[in-house]
Amino acid sequence: MAAPVLRWSCPARRWILANIDRGPRHGRGSPTGSRSSGKRGQSSVAQQPLATAQKPRKGEHQWAAVVGLEIHAQISSNSKLFSGSQVHFAAPPNSLVSFFDASLPGTLPVLNRRCVEAAVMTGLALNCHINKKSLFDRKHYFYADLPAGYQITQQRLPIAVKGSLAYSVFVGKNRNQVINKTVRIKQIQLEQDSGKSLHDDLRSQTLIDLNRAGVGLLEVVLEPDMSCGEEAATAVRELQLILQALGTSQANMADYEIQRQIEELENGGEILNETRSFDCKLGCTVPMRDKEGKQDYRFIPEPNLPPLLLYDSASLPAGADPQQVINIDQLREQLPELPRVTREKLVQQYGMLPEHSFTLLNEVGLLEFFQNVMKETRAEPKRVTSWVLNTFLGFLKQQNLAVSESPVTPSALAELLNLLDQKTISSAAAKKVFEELWRSGGKTPAQIVSEKRLELMQDQEALEELCQATMEKHPQVVMDLKKGNPRAINKLIGLVRKATLNRADPTVIKEMLERQLSS
């Protein structure tokens, strides 16, 4: 069975700010007053408490954010949720559209098994109860990128409910104190994605691309248990990693929205209960479809799809065709390793700090890079960790590159670390080599060391002689040293190093000098 792969599309969010009066705060995580239900059909009709409440004067109240989220993850399957057309990124417009996707009358939906498996696996990974019977509904609204005039979704009875997502935030001065948190998962439902509209204001026209219309989505609804943008972002990141372990996904967003709402309120504005989208280019959120006022989606059960029945080993009918049934227990057994477990293993196996395990997983491709380096080097895990998380990652971030775009391969870094480990080169030299690797690519560390003559001097006798010679040449400094000037030794070390063309380890030089001086 192909591992279902998941991808983000634009997450929609529900944000409600709860008014906290001066006085005891409501506990974090418990929804105060109104909350977003996460379902567009319901929440838009649900409370807009801030519109009716008294407008606060500036500075009078303290606000505590209560954040709930609806996340739409695009299921990466070979074909769409209800039709056989392909799912593909960046295909020519309207080249992946079946008759059903274009809503030609007479076409009927046929449920894609892979998508159901993806939903069940996600539900299991998030500790949800999997509904053995779930239903499909039609949600009606008119929009150019929704050819049928309705979306097929699961409003009454979704495939998975009541789960939880554990995530960790790092606090403290050095952000190394970990606090473990949980956000409840309200439900996971299967639904269709819409097509794409491109508004061409210049020619007053809208271009519709239906390639995406009908692609399967998993909507994951998180209860408003998070109390700030950072928590929300962290939870979403963890969800993304989980979906990635089961498949792949991408996303960003969070902090901006809370700040915007606070500012608006403090300026006497009102918060519309709406869906906003993060515009990467503008770096801010912008309103999406206008959902102002009551939107009545006129839900009806989808008459062309019978109830979705899932089985477990106990309830599987005898002689059932394996092609026609899904066994939840079987999927549970086949679940890949989840991020939490991967991180625990890293800490155990390599003795690294928990926060390092998080960093390794948070960066796309970094864990694989690390593991590949580990395979080819004899260096200590702690050293490898440090080099990967500090030096390597630092270079990546500086140039805004992804791991996959790194000019330095794991083999190259492994080789470099081996040279360091064997004491063929010094730490400082290693850094130089790394810089050169990054800049030039193609050359091996050994080549660079050789070209730049960075090898540490192996000839101890020669080094001893150099030390001797240097001290003889600089009697004044030696005098200073004997007088007790602490900086004099560094000057001597520097001089010897220069003489060795930086090919001697300062620690070794210092040791030698001190020995010679004392003798």
Place this chain on the structure above:
Amino acid sequence: MGKTNLDEFAMGSGSTDGVFGPVKNPWSYSKQYREKKKQKPHGENEDTNWLITGGSSGGSAAAVSAFTCFAALGSDTGGSTRNPAALCGVVGLKPTYGLVSRHGLIPLVNSMDVPGILTRCVDDAATVLGVLAGHDCKDSTTVQDPVKSFILPSLTDVSKLCIGIPKEYLVPELSSEVQSLWSKAAKLFESEGAKVIEVSLPHTSYSIVCYHVLCTSEVASNMARFDGLEYGHRCDINVSTEAMYAATRREGFNDVVRGRILSGNFFLLKENYENYFIKAQKVRRLIANDFVNVFNSGVDVLLTPTTLSEAVPYVEFIKEDNRTRSAQGDIFTQAVNMAGLPAVSVPMALSNQGLPIGLQFIGRAFCDQQLLTVAKWFEKQVQFPIIQLQEIMGDCSSVFENDLASVSLKQ
């Protein structure tokens, strides 16, 4: 392959509301009808009093009735195949829901639609059913069980058969002629040894209203896709998407369709959903259970009228609006769609005016073969006459001089 006319989007029971114009019943020009009418000789081009075919699949019924083709397909959501079959003197079969794929059928009410089969005799209908029936992976509502095509046995002994006559179907609006033929049919079965009993389908009186709510609700949903964007008529307005949608739909749908969409959307509003849609679904369940109970009590097949009367003249028919006529036309047929059962209209005899009258047989779910077997026996007993269209057919008179009502293969 020929294309036939119908009421727009299969909404109607007269085949009079289509963009290509109304359909004329071939029996309007039959010798049988004209003789009875004893019309004063009119001018040759006088054709004002022609009769409707019934509907909504009137074109298909007319085509089969006039010997244009061996068989025709229609759709049956509330009786749209059986109604014109009865008025055009042909066999109209509505298979069990889920037996025949709906892939390719423009949906009216997804939970009730089935493709209908129109032929000149029951054997032909069985042949066509054998070709069409069975699982289609493109239609998730078709049953998975394999279906074998079949040849209908020729029943000689009906003594083991139990025929049910639902008492609620005896309505005041039923024409005396149809009622009389219905009685005659019941007596026929009895005289040949079958058990004929009166049964009750107690929720029958709620059926038409329930059907109306559910039909319009699904219609409102199914018609949402007609916006002119991907296919079909598109208006000239392009100032905004909303304006384009509104004008396109206004222009592209006739009054009947628009009326149903508006009704349906009303029933589906959040504040109405519970009281109308959900309520209607519950009543639907009761209606379906009525049939289950009757069949569980030993009844094999139900016998009812198909229509209230024989075909009426177009000028009469259009005096009432589509909704009224649909309610009248569907009265005996739509409960069957709500229960998903198989039913067939078989022509029995000509009325005093020389026009066809058909009766309906309703069977158990997925017992289409048994249903057709009974229908075939009945057909043989009544020997419905062949339409005589020589007057307008000119040299083709030889076609109508033989006894065969059908050109299908005989065993």
